[in-house]
Amino acid sequence: MKRTLAFAVIGASLLGSGVAFAEKGDWLLRVRAVNLDMENKSEAIPALAVPADAIQVSDKVIPEVDISYFFTRNIAAELVLTVPQKHDVDVTASAIGSFKAGSFKHLPPTLTLQYHFLPDGQFRPYVGAGINYTRISSVSLAVPGVTPLQLDDDSFGAALQAGVDVALGKNVYLNFDVKKIYIDSDVKDGTGAKVSRVKLDPLAIGIGLGWKF
Numbered sequence: 574m575k576r577t578l579a580f581a582v583i584g585a586s587l588l589g590s591g592v593a594f595a596e597k598g599d600w601l602l603r604v605r606a607v608n609l610d611m612e613n614k615s616e617a618i619p620a621l622a623v624p625a626d627a628i629q630v631s632d633k634v635i636p637e638v639d640i641s642y643f644f645t646r647n648i649a650a651e652l653v654l655t656v657p658q659k660h661d662v663d664v665t666a667s668a669i670g671s672f673k674a675g676s677f678k679h680l681p682p683t684l685t686l687q688y689h690f691l692p693d694g695q696f697r698p699y700v701g702a703g704i705n706y707t708r709i710s711s712v713s714l715a716v717p718g719v720t721p722l723q724l725d726d727d728s729f730g731a732a733l734q735a736g737v738d739v740a741l742g743k744n745v746y747l748n749f750d751v752k753k754i755y756i757d758s759d760v761k762d763g764t765g766a767k768v769s770r771v772k773l774d775p776l777a778i779g780i781g782l783g784w785k786f
Contacts, residue, residue: 595649595692595785601641603748605781608634609658612774615760620768621716622668628760628771631661637779646692651701651734653683653752662714675714677724681707683732683754697746701734707756714760722768723761730755730774738783746783751776 595601615628635658641651658681662674685703707728714722736750753776760769 595643595646597643597645599643599785601783601785603639603781603783605637605748605750605779606634607637607777607779608632609775609777612772614772614774616769618769623664624666627665627667628769629663629665630773633658633660647689649687649689651685651687655681657710669717672717674722677709677714678711679707679709681705681754681756685732685734687734695740696737698737703732705730705732705754705756709758721763725758728756728758730757744785748781748783750779
């Protein structure tokens with residue numbers, strides 16, 4: 574029993590040891606590598622015999638920088654930034670078979686409000702929720718020999734988040750982060766008429782380092 578209590582005390586002291594993760598007014602800068610795994614849901618295009626979910630946008634690993642500001646030891650706001658990312662688009666089935674439809678770029682800054690658990694622990698999990706704004710540009714899409722295609726310029730959607738910071742030193746942290754980001758857009762023909770709607774809704778899984786200052 575004494576040995577069990579001793580291990581429990583040591584474990585608790587390790588989890589609670591070190592300097593507090595963050596105080597009111599602190600900033601945290603993280604750099605992550607993030608894999609975007611697209612959900613790829615889309616409406617059918619009967620006129621072209623394109624079935625539902627046949628429009629596929631490529632997955633991609635992207636660089637990400639995020640900045641967090643702590644309102645209290647537990648509550649923070651995080652702004653996620655990156656650079657415009659190019660994605661290829663394929664259609665897996667249609668009246669003319671499968672084909673490469675082209676590409677587009679998107680810029681998806683995301684703002685979340687987070688709650689951080691165990692601010693004095695070595696492992697500091699958190700959850701968050703917020704909003705994503707995606708700017709779509711450089712659209713180069715078409716059905717070969719039929720018509721050019723366009724996408725909406727903007728998308729607004731929710732973002733959900735969970736992650737953990739692991740203390741490596743006084744102000745340095747290893748970070749694991751998962752986000753579900755809701756991004757969608759109408760697909761339009763050359764006249765501007767809607768022909769389909771795509772839901773990218775990527776699962777963003779990231780790993781990186783953070784610095785508190």
